[in-house]
Amino acid sequence: LHPPSVVTNPEEIAKLYRELSLYPSLSRADVGPVITSQYGGKYSNIYTEWSQRDLERNENVKFCRQYIVFHDDKSLVYSGASGNCTEIRGEVLSKDSPSGEMKAVVRECTVKGEEKQFLELFVYITKNIKMKSINLTALKKHGKVYEDEQFGCLVWSHSETHLLYVAEKKRPKAESFFQMVPPELSSSIDEEETTRLDRKETGEQFAYHEDWGEALVNKSCPVLCVLDIEGDNVSVLEGVPDDISPGQAFWAPGDTGVVFVGWWHEPFRLGLKFCPNRRSSLFYVDLTGGKCEQLSSGSSAVCSPRLSPDQCRIIYLECSVYGPHMQCSKLCMYDWYTKKTSVVVDEVKRSKEDGFAGIYCSQLSPKCWSADSQRVLISCPQRSRKDLLTVDISTGSVTSLTSDIGSWCLLNIERDLMVVSCSSPNCPPYLVLDSQEKVVWVTLEGSQMLPDIGWQIMTFTPPPEHDNSQYPGLDFEALLIKPKEVKAEGNLPLIVIPHGGPHSVIVAEWILSSSVLCSMGFAVLLVNYRGSLGFGQDNILSLLGNVGSQDVKDVQFAVESVLKNGDFDGQKVAVSGGSHGGFLACHLIGQHPGFYKACVARNPVTNLASMVGSTDIPDWCVVEAGYDYSPDCLPEPSVWEQMLNKSPIKHVTQVQTPVLLTLGEDDKRVPNKQGIEYYKALKARQIPVRLLWYPGNNHSLSKVDAESDGFMNIALWIIQHLSLR
Numbered sequence: 001l002h003p004p005s006v007v008t009n010p011e012e013i014a015k016l017y018r019e020l021s022l023y024p025s026l027s028r029a030d031v032g033p034v035i036t037s038q039y040g041g042k043y044s045n046i047y048t049e050w051s052q053r054d055l056e057r058n059e060n061v062k063f064c065r066q067y068i069v070f071h072d073d074k075s076l077v078y079s080g081a082s083g084n085c086t087e088i089r090g091e092v093l094s095k096d097s098p099s100g101e102m103k104a105v106v107r108e109c110t111v112k113g114e115e116k117q118f119l120e121l122f123v124y125i126t127k128n129i130k131m132k133s134i135n136l137t138a139l140k141k142h143g144k145v146y147e148d149e150q151f152g153c154l155v156w157s158h159s160e161t162h163l164l165y166v167a168e169k170k171r172p173k174a175e176s177f178f179q180m181v182p183p184e185l186s187s188s189i190d191e192e193e194t195t196r197l198d199r200k201e202t203g204e205q206f207a208y209h210e211d212w213g214e215a216l217v218n219k220s221c222p223v224l225c226v227l228d229i230e231g232d233n234v235s236v237l238e239g240v241p242d243d244i245s246p247g248q249a250f251w252a253p254g255d256t257g258v259v260f261v262g263w264w265h266e267p268f269r270l271g272l273k274f275c276p277n278r279r280s281s282l283f284y285v286d287l288t289g290g291k292c293e294q295l296s297s298g299s300s301a302v303c304s305p306r307l308s309p310d311q312c313r314i315i316y317l318e319c320s321v322y323g324p325h326m327q328c329s330k331l332c333m334y335d336w337y338t339k340k341t342s343v344v345v346d347e348v349k350r351s352k353e354d355g356f357a358g359i360y361c362s363q364l365s366p367k368c369w370s371a372d373s374q375r376v377l378i379s380c381p382q383r384s385r386k387d388l389l390t391v392d393i394s395t396g397s398v399t400s401l402t403s404d405i406g407s408w409c410l411l412n413i414e415r416d417l418m419v420v421s422c423s424s425p426n427c428p429p430y431l432v433l434d435s436q437e438k439v440v441w442v443t444l445e446g447s448q449m450l451p452d453i454g455w456q457i458m459t460f461t462p463p464p465e466h467d468n469s470q471y472p473g474l475d476f477e478a479l480l481i482k483p484k485e486v487k488a489e490g491n492l493p494l495i496v497i498p499h500g501g502p503h504s505v506i507v508a509e510w511i512l513s514s515s516v517l518c519s520m521g522f523a524v525l526l527v528n529y530r531g532s533l534g535f536g537q538d539n540i541l542s543l544l545g546n547v548g549s550q551d552v553k554d555v556q557f558a559v560e561s562v563l564k565n566g567d568f569d570g571q572k573v574a575v576s577g578g579s580h581g582g583f584l585a586c587h588l589i590g591q592h593p594g595f596y597k598a599c600v601a602r603n604p605v606t607n608l609a610s611m612v613g614s615t616d617i618p619d620w621c622v623v624e625a626g627y628d629y630s631p632d633c634l635p636e637p638s639v640w641e642q643m644l645n646k647s648p649i650k651h652v653t654q655v656q657t658p659v660l661l662t663l664g665e666d667d668k669r670v671p672n673k674q675g676i677e678y679y680k681a682l683k684a685r686q687i688p689v690r691l692l693w694y695p696g697n698n699h700s701l702s703k704v705d706a707e708s709d710g711f712m713n714i715a716l717w718i719i720q721h722l723s724l725r
């Protein structure tokens with residue numbers, strides 16, 4: 001065999017990482033109003049936001065690029081960049097008004113050493129100035145403004161006179177029982193004055209406040225806030241029941257009130273990130289009397305309500321409570337005037353004949369309606385690609401709008417002009433446009449294909465002995481990324497990456513780490529084992545109770561099938577995964593001792609039984625082990641036993657593979673004690689193990705320095721233990 005040609009020098013690896021991390025990703029696109037030029041041509045500005053890792057500053061930086069698009073009533077005539085990219089700093093949220101005449105920004109900045117939040121208003125028409133800057137922190141009406149995708153929003157009223165946002169409820173200052181008040185002060189301040197200054201609560205200093213878990217730490221009691229622009233007045237909306245947290249809000253037709261999603265606190269707050277299966281409902285609170293009405297059933301989980309342009313209907317996603325954390329959603333519709341709810345697209349158990357596999361997303365794009373309020377656009381995984389689908393709301397028929405390459409993500413649709421981010425494993429994100437009638441996609445600025453990276457989607461049928469008797473005949477897929485030119489046959493090292501979740505999916509899109517590994521000379525196999533999203537609800541359900549066996553078998557089957565191709569060296573196979581992917585990596589090295597020569601596990605689940613009491617989503621452990629979760633009673637001893645039996649720790653005595661663990665100090669989802677438990681078990685058996693500890697990082701280990709340091713260490717660990725150096 002020829003020696004494998006893999007880049008092993010740390011400086012060269014860092015150089016490759018640096019080069020490929022220069023490609024930004026697209027996070028947002030806004031389409032401005034139609035402007036008629038002095039020559040009669042019609043055009044619109046498109047404002048886009050991109051994000052990029054700045055390795056020197058150790059930050060993800062955001063910048064904007066603007067484009068100009070000339071169009072007639074049916075098609076695009078000309079499109080091109082206008083101006084250069086500009087970095088955006090301090091913006092927490094921003095939104096153009098519906099007419100495009102104003103823009104609101106929530107900005108965070110440090111004034112005289114103190115962090116403050118401001119609500120700023122820019123007026124474009126005639127003046128083009130910053131009109132207002134309101135110090136929200138000084139107003140003391142609420143705590144910090146929510147900027148997250150779960151609750152956060154910044155929404156203009158239809159009349160453009162008010163702004164709506166979500167913030168943490170103001171909490172009275174907690175004071176020690178022994179706080180001394182100078183006598184001269186206590187007598188001079190009357191009660192009214194005390195309330196005005198700041199209400200204080202004695203004895204509450206160390207009271208525990210539940211929050212919404214991983215990545216939503218300190219988000220406990222959100223409130224809906226309204227700024228009256230003319231009067232510079234912020235008020236907190238009344239009428240929202242105390243036992244729910246409101247978010248994802250928008251103005252009701254006619255600005256008579258606010259529609260929002262409310263998540264129940266009972267029995268206690270369970271983690272919400274990646275968990276759209278939490279009991280929640282659509283609500284309407286009216287502005288005058290503060291009367292609150294529940295618009296959806298209350299026995300399911302809902303998200304992403306979007307009002308149609310004609311303001312008659314609200315479309316939203318719905319799934320069942322508890323069960324798998326991510327599932328196939330229903331697309332539901334609430335008619336504002338008849339108050340009737342209908343299911344537009346139902347859950348799909350198995351892919352339809354036309355290939356439609358169901359809706360899998362925890363969020364619809366901020367705008368998703370066609371101009372005539374007859375169709376809704378959804379981008380979501382369909383097997384191993386992210387597709388763009390159009391749904392006819394009167395028939396429920398679903399049609400794909402894309403070709404067969406890579407992944408498509410809808411950023412916005414305005415007056416039927418669709419703005420989409422496209423990418424594939426060898427092509428970083430680029431912007432495409434279409435005005436729906438013809439569906440002829442136009443690329444804005446050239447896409448940059450990386451010619452040395454090759455990829456394919458592979459389909460696998462499990463052998464009969466691996467078939468699931470309850471859900472027979474299911475297949476699965478994997479994405480294989482490998483250098484296009486395999487320099488010498490038979491010696492390509494392979495890194496196997498099962499995704500986390502387990503109910504998530506790897507789609508054929510730009511993945512920085514995989515493209516760097518491929519550029520270094522590795523092949524990467526990302527496996528969408530049965531249980532992944534995008535293959536029908538049956539596929540998801542088939543994994544419940546079978547974690548640690550069905551998923552492990554699928555990954556191993558995919559690996560062994562791929563190795564039959566002559567390109568690979570079966571002695572140079574590594575496995576790497578995060579969270580449930582880390583659970584699988586640890587299972588694979590325990591159940592196939594010696595097969596994998598190196599293992600990497602990011603925040604892995606190693607013992608379901610020891611995790612159930614400490615994760616923010618205890619229901620996950622019970623449900624994945626195959627049982628129903630009830631928050632008010634302890635699992636039966638047999639359930640604890642099953643949780644242990646299905647865990648990687650059960651097989652740790654068989655492990656021969658060196659393991660690198662990367663752990664986040666602040667992980668609420670898979671507490672780092674899980675990784676430490678596994679570390680100790682390996683240490684005790686003298687299996688080579690190294691642990692990297694990332695302070696200030698949560699479950700995703702996604703801070704720029706943690707991610708880049710993690711990448712380098714992972715690459716070097718694999719190089720060392722695959723004996724590539």
Ligand SMILES: CSCC[C@H](NC=O)C(=O)N[C@@H](CO)C(=O)O
Nearest residue numbers: 274500501504579580615620669
């Ligand atoms: C109790 S943690 C369960 C694993 C976790 N699932 C949901 O959060 C997981 O695997 N997360 C994935 C994303 O779904 C990850 O990569 O972090």
